[in-house]
Amino acid sequence: MGFAVSDELLGTVVPILVYWVYSGIYVALSPLEKYRLHPKVEEEKNLVSKPSVVKGVLLQQLVQALVSILLFSVTGSDAEFGKEKETSVMVTARQFITAMIVLDTWQYFMHRYMHHNKFLYRHIHSQHHRLVVPYAFGALYNHPGEGLLLDTIGGALSFLLSGMSPRTSVFFFSFATIKTVDDHCGLWLPGNLFHIVFKNNTAYHDVHHQLYGSKYNFSQPFFVMWDRILGTYMDYSLEKRIDGGGLEARPAKDLKED
Template identity: 70%
Template sequence: MVFWEGYVSDESMGTFAPLVVYWLYAGFYQLLPPLDKYRLHTKTEENDRNLVPLRSVVKGVLLQQFVQAVVAELLFLVTSNGSSSELTVQPSLPIQALQFITAMLVMDTWQYFVHRYMHQNKFLYRHIHSQHHRLVVPYAIGALYNHPLEGLLLDTFGGAISFLVSGMTARTAVFFFCFAVIKTVDDHCGLWLPGNIFQMFFQNNTAYHDIHHQLQGTKFNYSQPFFSIWDKLLGTYVPYTLVKRAEGGFEARLKKD
């Protein structure tokens, strides 16, 4: 039993809940005070180093989410075979947990190899992936700021493949996609906050991804959004350390041998 049962189908929730959650969670970060003592970059750096204005970032995210919604609707239409979500039997909680973990691993695998190839192929980087790296200093709302083709290949297709391979139901997918969105937003928030569960329990976190956005780290830390497994297996992992800045906040630096 979920709160939307009887009002909205699981398929509709799976399509639109992640979009709403994105703006609620990213908006929460956007509305926070400066919190200078927790920032990985100063506000001045964010304003000076980023190569695209907030208005363009918002438009880019909305475009990606439109495409994402269309693909999700088609995916649920095909996989539901015309049956009502109310008639779908939910598997046991241990099975759902296994599906959740499977989907996380599948998404990580897909995104690692697509993401890495977009860096290694000069044409793809110059014309597609470089759009995301216009945000040299990441912030929450820019988590899904990508070229439309990258958004389709990396995030939308990655989510669809994770859903299909894991075998989860549309209801389980609501929770998985919302969790993935929250994690992705958090990885781009640019803040190292005390008590942040994502930063406490995931090595692949805000500082990990911040390293990748910096010039010295663009060939490392490709893994996203959950684990660092593929980086470590394939030699693209680079360790870092958090250093307190004298003027407040932190800086994620590559560790020197």
Template identity: 60%
Template sequence: MKSMAPTRKLYQEIKDIVLLSDHRSSMAFEVSDEVLSTYVPVAVYWIFSGIYGLLGYLEGCRLHPKGAEEEENVASKLQVLRGVLLQQVVQIAVVTLMMKVVGDEGMAPQQPSFLVCACQFLIAMVVLDLWQYFGHRYMHVNKFLYKHIHSKHHALVVPYAWGSLYNHPLEGLLLDTIGGSLAFLLSPA
């Protein structure tokens, strides 16, 4: 009679992978927090942009009449797509560099409590919101910055679903990328 031990071991490995238990086998697929925090926002951005983009094909869900995008926008869909992808590549590079500089020493940190996580999130949200608000306001007040940098953001009169990150690369770096990095760094660990 054959032993059931190999079958039980295989069953336990499959169960560990599916349930993602703390007793994972070496076959389990693990992704670091750094990788998740770098790429999940980009994936979520495109998933929701895609959903909202598809909703634009339904007549009852449109904010602007058909054809208004092509008539009123200075920037084409391709220009906006390229601009957003460039912005996201820069963000990924900066986050990767920041994680290398600020990263842990190879030790698994203790998971903070829910209250600590909520406070970190609130602080990061306030920091990013203030940075974005005052940076954006300054871009409008300073005529040189508005004309040469910020006006690119206003080339979208009728916005595309994926156009929220469309701006001049320098503005994207200063407001979005550095703002997000500051929010991360200033929310205490």
């Protein structure tokens, strides 16, 4: 007799496993200096140790898992509501796009507000910016309050407003997790589809982590529409690092400063 794993459990656990597996791949690739946006030695600029980053991420994932379990228990499973019929590709695509827009909208405005509110930045959001040189497994390194507000609540809203099922959520949140890790990986690898498809990518977010870009590029994790619409978009160019290593994301030459 086989052991059946519920979609709700998969929706809770799989994105966490995906986070560590995918970030682990980038950790293995991180010694490849020719693909790094910062030389590895510059990680010394970071204001937090890697063990502390791991602990912070695990804490956030614990909170996310608890909220996910609560959310699934409140909304009910597919089986309880007799919704086990197969969802069409078009419906799934609509739910994905809706969830992406909802998540982007929530995170843009909350993220931007945390930068402009001095109290919230100093006591909450500045924890994430201790990573001046981002790396993959630090993608979810946040203050617990920020993790709950931006990621957990934002994820819950995208799930509820898109109308996706727990089964669909397994794929959506795994995809969102992979994209978030990729944005923080610090590597510009040739052929990376995220860099080809999304303007919001590793270099785009790296600009935001630098002092000159801290008031720009708030959008995450998918599109850049809100940055463009509201004037917080900072374009970048990729140029060879002066140390002869990999590439460096710099502000575009034609950028007009405020």
